[in-house]
Amino acid sequence: MIRFIVADLRKYWLGSTVVVLIVALAVALGVAVTLQERALRLGSARAADKFDLVIGAAGSENQLVLSSVFLQASPLPLMDGHVLAKLAADPRVAWAAPIGFGDSFTGYPIVGTTTALVHNLADGLAEGQVFAREGEAVIGSGVALKLGDVIKPMHGSAEEGGHTHTELAYHVAGRLRPTGTAWDRAILVPIEAVWDIHGMSDHEEAEAEPDHDHEAAADEHEHHADADAAITETWDADVPGLPAILVKPKTIADAYKLRQEYRAGATQAVFPAEILTRLYATLGDAKRVLFAVAIGSQVLVAASLLLVTVMHVAQRRRQIGALRAFGAPRGALLAIVWLELFVLVAIGIATGFGVGYAAAMVISQAVVDGSGVAMPVGFAREDIGFAVTLLGFSALIASVPAILAYRQSPASALRG
Amino acid sequence: MLSLELADISVTFPGLAAPVLAIERLSIPAGGRVAITGASGSGKSTFVNIVTGLERTHRGRIDWSGTDLNRLAESGRDRWRAAHVGLVMQDFHLFAGLSALENTLLPARLARAASAEIVERAHYLLQRTGVQRPEQRIETMSRGEMQRVAVARALLRKPGVVIADEPTASLDIESGEAVGSLLLELADQEQTTLVVVSHDKRLTDRLRRKITFDLGRIVGDTGLMEQAA
Numbered sequence: 001m002i003r004f005i006v007a008d009l010r011k012y013w014l015g016s017t018v019v020v021l022i023v024a025l026a027v028a029l030g031v032a033v034t035l036q037e038r039a040l041r042l043g044s045a046r047a048a049d050k051f052d053l054v055i056g057a058a059g060s061e062n063q064l065v066l067s068s069v070f071l072q073a074s075p076l077p078l079m080d081g082h083v084l085a086k087l088a089a090d091p092r093v094a095w096a097a098p099i100g101f102g103d104s105f106t107g108y109p110i111v112g113t114t115t116a117l118v119h120n121l122a123d124g125l126a127e128g129q130v131f132a133r134e135g136e137a138v139i140g141s142g143v144a145l146k147l148g149d150v151i152k153p154m155h156g157s158a159e160e161g162g163h164t165h166t167e168l169a170y171h172v173a174g175r176l177r178p179t180g181t182a183w184d185r186a187i188l189v190p191i192e193a194v195w196d197i198h199g200m201s202d203h204e205e206a207e208a209e210p211d212h213d214h215e216a217a218a219d220e221h222e223h224h225a226d227a228d229a230a231i232t233e234t235w236d237a238d239v240p241g242l243p244a245i246l247v248k249p250k251t252i253a254d255a256y257k258l259r260q261e262y263r264a265g266a267t268q269a270v271f272p273a274e275i276l277t278r279l280y281a282t283l284g285d286a287k288r289v290l291f292a293v294a295i296g297s298q299v300l301v302a303a304s305l306l307l308v309t310v311m312h313v314a315q316r317r318r319q320i321g322a323l324r325a326f327g328a329p330r331g332a333l334l335a336i337v338w339l340e341l342f343v344l345v346a347i348g349i350a351t352g353f354g355v356g357y358a359a360a361m362v363i364s365q366a367v368v369d370g371s372g373v374a375m376p377v378g379f380a381r382e383d384i385g386f387a388v389t390l391l392g393f394s395a396l397i398a399s400v401p402a403i404l405a406y407r408q409s410p411a412s413a414l415r416g
Numbered sequence: 417m418l419s420l421e422l423a424d425i426s427v428t429f430p431g432l433a434a435p436v437l438a439i440e441r442l443s444i445p446a447g448g449r450v451a452i453t454g455a456s457g458s459g460k461s462t463f464v465n466i467v468t469g470l471e472r473t474h475r476g477r478i479d480w481s482g483t484d485l486n487r488l489a490e491s492g493r494d495r496w497r498a499a500h501v502g503l504v505m506q507d508f509h510l511f512a513g514l515s516a517l518e519n520t521l522l523p524a525r526l527a528r529a530a531s532a533e534i535v536e537r538a539h540y541l542l543q544r545t546g547v548q549r550p551e552q553r554i555e556t557m558s559r560g561e562m563q564r565v566a567v568a569r570a571l572l573r574k575p576g577v578v579i580a581d582e583p584t585a586s587l588d589i590e591s592g593e594a595v596g597s598l599l600l601e602l603a604d605q606e607q608t609t610l611v612v613v614s615h616d617k618r619l620t621d622r623l624r625r626k627i628t629f630d631l632g633r634i635v636g637d638t639g640l641m642e643q644a645a
């Protein structure tokens with residue numbers, strides 16, 4: 001019987017291939033949507049993991065989180081610099097690190113911060129050492145530079161038509177271990193250097209929006225930046241305005257207290273994980289839409305499968321009639337027709353899972369390349385349920401032609 | 417060996433005024449050698465379909481040695497046919513991709529009836545019908561060889577009757593003659609009743625009894641004359 005099925009499938013290989021392809025594509029679509037949605041959820045949750053509490057100037061919470069966790073450049077309002085001094089002295093704070101954005105180098109965002117963050121962001125350094133001078137930088141694991149390479153910061157980004165700073169060039173001093181977050185693509189530099197380049201440590205009126213009017217400012221002022229100046233990281237009251245401070249509270253209770261405290265007035269304090277959960281609720285709707293599309297295509301595919309199976313039987317009428325005429329029992333014939341179709345659909349489903357997985361991987365890789373956020377693609381237990389449901393459904397569909405095959409006399413089948 | 421008693425058979429198709437086949441009474445004794453001839457469209461194939469249970473009629477009696485096909489359900493007729501009828505058709509109905517041997521054995525295998533004995537018999541029958549290479553793929557064989565394989569398949573399960581519908585019509589004269597001889601020899605050797613539908617005079621002349629159909633009716637039967645004489 002198996003030999004017969006194999007011979008038969010080989011004979012109708014073109015039709016069989018089409019059936020497998022149709023099924024595979026439909027399944028792949030559903031699988032890719034499911035996997036990608038999960039990867040997005042896990043990946044960004046993991047990315048937010050590192051950052052317990054983010055404090056910034058009052059404004060959009062989403063923007064604060066997107067900028068600090070995902071390093072999406074957006075002009076954040078600045079808060080008073082001595083918030084940092086206050087936090088650094090707070091006994092409930094394990095560490096607090098300011099971050100300052102605005103510059104980039106060959107597409108990598110340059111983030112001004114302190115050694116506290118460099119020490120705590122990843123599981124240590126992969127090579128080199130933490131920056132100790134203003135002219136040194138630590139790069140994320142995904143930055144395509146080598147130790148000792150020179151980084152000439154560009155104001156804004158090349159796409160925005162930024163200009164290159166001439167005041168200071170950094171040298172790569174160390175490289176972090178991978179974190180699977182957007183920070184893998186970041187170039188970390190001492191925040192004092194950023195202030196110097198932008199002429200902020202002189203207490204000139206801090207540029208509320210670093211992107212604005214800066215070119216003029218850069219041309220007019222001779223900012224001093226000494227690459228060999230050791231970094232001090234002592235926060236006096238003269239600290240310039242800051243877009244965001246990443247805070248690691250000592251306990252959960254401390255975290256809530258700190259949030260409460262800095263939520264009022266000119267600052268805001270957010271738990272990135274909480275903001276992301278809220279964002280997902282919105283994304284969830286998008287997922288439902290996508291999934292409805294996937295289901296819709298699945299239904300279409302089921303319909304076309306039915307069509308294919310009916311044609312499959314029509315094609316085989318003669319064959320089935322002949323087998324009956326020559327003495328093959330009903331059970332064996334039903335099994336053949338059913339098995340043939342089921343095998344095709346099962347191959348299609350398996351292929352679909354493979355293709356869907358591959359597609360999700362490709363998308364995730366693209367996301368990693370683009371943003372540095374690792375999107376872990378993986379199957380979960382509920383996917384088994386999906387596969388079983390699909391198989392069950394196809395088992396049902398496959399029995400349709402088997403039953404149709406017996407709704408005619410063998411004589412008329414032979415004639416056909 | 418099976419005998420056949422037909423009574424009161426009438427086959428009509430929707431849209432046709434006259435029945436395609438109408439037989440009041442026909443009897444073929446066990447071991448009979450019957451040729452059935454007639455013009456195209458005279459109902460010969462319809463006759464084959466009815467007496468093998470491939471097509472159902474709701475009237476009359478189709479009695480093979482005591483089994484009335486009209487009283488059997490569809491699957492019952494399938495089973496009965498598998499056990500008692502060896503069929504040979506004009507267009508072989510062999511399955512491409514399988515070897516001669518596999519084709520011979522296919523129905524028996526699907527019915528889980530392919531014992532070692534049956535496999536051995538398949539080898540014997542293929543050799544007996546002159547198929548040189550039982551492992552040869554069926555689609556690479558000549559038409560004459562294909563019909564020999566079909567004859568071997570028909571005889572595999574020792575049927576009580578062999579029924580052939582135009583077994584030589586798609587063969588050249590030489591192969592046709594060989595297949596005709598095979599059918600006659602093997603029917604004798606295996607002791608089965610033999611019914612051959614053909615308008616090949618060389619073949620029908622070699623059978624003892626000739627029944628002629630016209631417009632669905634029996635218009636000549638040399639057996640009746642014998643009985644009368």
Ligand SMILES: Nc1ncnc2c1ncn2[C@@H]1O[C@H](COP(=O)(O)OP(=O)(O)OP(=O)(O)O)[C@@H](O)[C@H]1O
Nearest residue numbers: 429430432436454455456457458459460461462463
């Ligand atoms: N399912 C059907 N519906 C309508 N008419 C049919 C059907 N089957 C057979 N017929 C008609 O019955 C008549 C007898 O057909 P049959 O196939 O028995 O002829 P035949 O004697 O075998 O002819 P040939 O020598 O060409 O094979 C034909 O006129 C045919 O058109």
Ligand SMILES: [Mg+2]
Nearest residue numbers: 460461462581
């Ligand atoms: Mg005919």
